[in-house]
Amino acid sequence: MSASTPRSGASRSDNGPRNGNGGRSRGTTSRKAAKPKLTGKERARRIAKYGLIAGLVGALVLSAMFYIAYRATDIPDPNQAFQAQTTNVYYAGGKTKIGRFATQNRESIPLADVPKVMQDAAVAAEDRTFWTNKGIDPKGIIRAAFSNAKGGATQGASTITQQYVKILYLSQERTIRRKIKEAFLSLKIQQQQSKSQILEGYLNTIYFGRGAYGIQAAANAYFGIPAKQLDASQSAMLAAILNSPNYLSPDRSDASRQALQQRYDYVVSGMEKMGSLSASDAAKIEGKLPDTKKQASSNTYAGQKGFMLSMVKQELLRLGFTDQDIDGGGLKVTTTFTKKAMDAAQQAVQQVAPTGVKALHAAVASVDVQTGGVLGFYSGQDYLKSQIDWATTALPPGSAFKPFAVAAGIKDGFSLKDTFDGNSPYTFPDGSTVVNEGEGTGTDFGAKVSLTTATAKSINTAFVDMTQSMDNGPQKIADMAQKLGVPPLKPEEINARISLGGAPVSPLNMANAYAAIADGGLHHSTFVVSKVVKASTGEVLYTAPRKTDQVLDSDVAADTSYAMQQVVKTGTGRAATALGRPAAGKTGTATNDDKRVITSWFVGFTPQVATAVTYSHGTGYKPIDEGYLPRGYFGATYPAETWTAAMKLLMDGVPVEDFPPPANLDGKAPSSGHDPYTPPPPKPKPTKKTSSAAPTTAAPQEPVANGVCDPAYGYPQDPDCPPPSPSPTPTPPSTSPPPILGGGKPSSSP
Structure with a gap:
């Protein structure tokens, strides 16, 4: 053993119990060897192993939860869900419809009747990965977030499939729960329908402005043509409008039209990049919106219906309902209006009011005495011609x-x-x-x-x-x-x-x-x-x-x-x-x-x-x-x-009722000099003996108008007395037809 190698036990001389002589006790068992410390790599491998196990367990749990949630998510019937968003307004009784809010002017057509250029324009405007994504587009969400942060105006975070699901099945609330449900439904729709079916449904339900839901109604509303006749420029404009139909409109302000122009150019550029348009064709239409026809007025608001719906909406807002509730909440609103009262008011004006008099306004309003419910009214003109409601406009009475x-x-x-x-x-x-x-x-x-x-x-x-x-x-x-x-x-x-x-x-x-x-x-x-x-x-x-x-x-x-x-x-x-x-x-x-x-x-x-x-x-x-x-x-x-x-x-047909009799109250007048008029005593009746004799009392003063006919004077001395009926004089029979009665000149009175 080399000198550099320590002897056995030399390095442990200060460890373990010692005997009284300072040496190690010979009778004790030897201690177990200490566990070697883990190296950094060993610790990392152990953490990775447990992390992988936990991750796998978590993934399994999440997958199970996802599967359960996915299976539990039912796709509602499209038509029922779509129609349920319309708020309908009814006459009293709730059976006869007056009209509806957010009218869905919509005619569904097959995708084969939608030009390829219109299909491509919608994809370029709203979801450029539509044909390849799985219904949801995580990259699109991230891309949209960065674009919005930079102030860019590109496509939104929702795919066409997500938009279709949101329109058809979900509310417009912005919550995490709705977004999760939207994702589930999008994935499910993606599994059950082809891309062409989804695009067809989307183009038949999306709102294009001007009251037009779906591409067929939109083509007619803006250009007066069926969808199958749309050209590239018209298609690009309709696709551009989808981003914000109420603002990106050719009918609004200059600022709105300018914003529409920018969005239109973005769509045209996207169509070129997608290969839908050649560079030369894109250059021809870029920078110039197509001509549109004049916006047509909807018959939904024609006549008095516009005033009725306006009154209903104003009251709903006062009651705490929001615009979203009213325009898309699927409400059934029953009103106090009766068709009988509405018709009566309008027909009366048509019967009596002079015709051909420019800017003459005749207004009528009828109220239920026992409830305060407005039964009917006539506002003076057609709502589409003027929105001034003379039945609710204050004028000196x-x-x-x-x-x-x-x-x-x-x-x-x-x-x-x-x-x-x-x-x-x-x-x-x-x-x-x-x-x-x-x-x-x-x-x-x-x-x-x-x-x-x-x-x-x-x-x-x-x-x-x-x-x-x-x-x-x-x-x-x-x-x-x-x-x-x-x-x-x-x-x-x-x-x-x-x-x-x-x-x-x-x-x-x-x-x-x-x-x-x-x-x-x-x-x-x-x-x-x-x-x-x-x-x-x-x-x-x-x-x-x-x-x-x-x-x-x-x-x-x-x-x-x-x-x-x-x-x-x-x-x-x-x-x-x-x-x-x-x-x-x-x-x-x-x-x-x-x-x-x-x-x-x-x-x-x-x-x-x-x-x-x-x-x-x-x-x-x-x-x-x-x-x-x-x-x-x-x-x-x-x-x-x-x-x-x-x-x-x-x-007509309502039972005749009488008013209660007057109470003839006679309280303490607040000032003097207003006592009721007391007629003078009647003249003495003439007799045979006194008929030629002069009256012994002076004639009372001539009475005044007081609402009571004084027989002591009669007509014309008392203005309250009616004139006597003239004695009829015989007239020879006439062979001419009898005259039409009426048309006499009324007395002048306030």
Whole structure:
């Protein structure tokens, strides 16, 4: 042994137990040899081995999970899934369809009818690995991420197969769960369908803008040709639009058209690289979009349907539904509209309104008295020609506002028999005046006119007198109108002339406010959506609540209604008696600062339905008193006749109901000098003995208009008394046909 080799045990002299002499105990067993330490390579091999085992186990688990999830993923029926995305809107009852949102103008065609150049354009635009990928493209996802990070505008992360799956089977939510399901479905579709079948399905379902779903509808919408006639330039443009149909449009702004041009050039370049176009053919079409035809209007929104769908969508948004829910959520929306009421409103205008008058607007709105549901309306024109809805546009209602003053006055202590100054003009302390309808300074109706008569004959001065006789009268009238359903008035509109109706209110709101009077003072907010259901599952997402507020004492409402009934029976609304059932209402005309008439109204109700009618011109504030309404611009003519025609059609078959009798409230008047008119005692009846004797008492003064015919005077001394019927005189028989009755000139009244 060499000197450099240590002797056995020499290197362990300081280890192990020792005996008392300092040597190792001879009786002990020798200790096991220590395990050699692992080298770095050995540790790496061991980690790799266990890692491989864990990886294999994990892969097996993931594969099992993937297999289970893959097997559990069912492909829904394409047609059912596709149709379920459309939101359909129905009339009341939920059976007759009004229309739908995101209308799918679509006609499926076989891939053989799609030009090869169109197929190639779609692939170049949306998925250049389509013919080789497995339905999902991980490289494409990474490439898109880097491109987006750099600000590039190339293809998206989804393959054509993924887009097809998303459109046909899935929602548009952006969640990891949906993306995973999208991947599973894409792989499954890839296994069950050929690439050609997938491309055919994709081109038949994808949205191209202009309401066109699928390549056949798109070719017609943009170029007026079937898909099989598309050329390279047209194909490239349609493929370019797919990336963002609502923005990349030739119909929008210059910025949108420029963005479309850039996307179009990208598609053309891709088609050249794919060999679909030669370099020379690509150069010919690059940089220039093809000509398109003018966008056609959809009949879905023609006539009144556009206004109906617009009202429905606005209400759904207010209720918390999103645009995505509405346009693609597969909802079934049941409305309060009835086809009977909608037809009645339109037919009434067509029957009564003068024809050939440019920019004349006639609007109608009908409300269910007991619910506030909007039954029907006519907006004044075709939605495709103008989107201004005159049934919901606020205009000054004129004297149709007076019933709110009647209700406020009675609530404040006045009675229907209390009297007010009906002479004209009424002069304010500042020297300004209010006049009644009539020649010169207006018609005088007497110094003591009852509230009933003032309402029936629409006497402006009497209403101003009542307003001035109430403590803070203008504000009380404004508050009453708001409680009944009129939107809040502006501060400058709340003045002594408030009852004359200078503040703008829409026909729909006027009808709703009148409905509260008809329903005994119960107010119901107007609504058009009664129920929303998820069509695919039947889940009820919304049901309109029955909201009722007692905003007016029923006795006050009954007296107000009674005064309005007299408008129809003996006042300015006599045209409404042709309805043939109990009705109440009020006429109205509003004037501008030049004293020119700008609106004409009749608003009325039966116990079941309240309807408002207004006529206006141009912007709604242009004069209508010179030739626009040939038979007169007062509410007693065209508006009252239109109202009657609409209500006849609407109430046909509806049971006749009576109004409750007036309560004849007689509270403590807020001011003195308005006591009811007391007629003088009757003249003594003449007898044989006294017939020639002179009267012993002085004749009482001539009575004034108070709504009561005083037999002591009769006609013409008492203006409330009707003229006697003329005695018939015999006339020889006539061989000519009898004359056509009607067409008489109505009396001038507001």
